[in-house]
Amino acid sequence: MPQSETQPTEQPPWRRALPYLAVYGAVVVLALVAFGPGLYERWLIACVDDPKAPFCGFILDVVGIDSAQIPASPFSTGALGVGRFPQTSLHVLNEGDFAGLTCPDLRLMRNEIYARHGHIFVSPDMRDHFAAQPWYTPQVADATGLLTPVEKENIALVMKHEMQSKCR
Numbered sequence: 001m002p003q004s005e006t007q008p009t010e011q012p013p014w015r016r017a018l019p020y021l022a023v024y025g026a027v028v029v030l031a032l033v034a035f036g037p038g039l040y041e042r043w044l045i046a047c048v049d050d051p052k053a054p055f056c057g058f059i060l061d062v063v064g065i066d067s068a069q070i071p072a073s074p075f076s077t078g079a080l081g082v083g084r085f086p087q088t089s090l091h092v093l094n095e096g097d098f099a100g101l102t103c104p105d106l107r108l109m110r111n112e113i114y115a116r117h118g119h120i121f122v123s124p125d126m127r128d129h130f131a132a133q134p135w136y137t138p139q140v141a142d143a144t145g146l147l148t149p150v151e152k153e154n155i156a157l158v159m160k161h162e163m164q165s166k167c168r
Contacts (some may be wrong), residue, residue: 082116082135085109088154089116098157103167110158113151117143 087097088109101109111119111126118139121127130136140146147155162168 083112083133085112088113088158089148089151092150093154093157098161101161103162103165106158106162106165106167110155110162113147113155114143117146119143 085108087093098106108129111121111130115121115126115130115133115136118137120138120141121130131138159168
């Protein structure tokens with residue numbers, strides 16, 4: 001009896017892609033390890049600030065954010081580095097940044113961070129103060145979701161100093 005010859009079957013496309021997916025997964029894991037656990041948050045914040053940046057469409061789609069619904073960020077219009085306390089958005093504050101500040105200074109310092117993101121203030125004094133600033137554009141009722149990790153840490157530090165100074 002003749003033996004039947006078996007022809008090799010072609011692999012489905014997903015099987016051919018497995019080695020590439022494994023390499024891609026390894027690269028992603030290495031990037032997360034190398035750049036820290038906050039990498040995803042930094043990418044997301046960057047994409048909220050500039051939805052037209054490369055890969056941002058994909059990242060925003062993954063988390064379910066419609067880029068058309070994102071209000072313009074002051075960071076994309078040059079509000080970074082403005083105000084009386086620009087360092088609050090640029091780097092984590094140190095004790096020297098608080099030297100000689102009064103309770104009203106601390107309150108202004110804290111609220112200026114929110115103002116850079118277009119927070120709409122309820123208190124009349126803050127609303128009037130920031131309305132007089134050429135860089136301020138009221139846009140959102142709550143800018144908390146737009147804050148960077150540095151700004152969140154600085155708000156906590158300012159609040160700690162406000163408590164220590166018995167401002168609140």
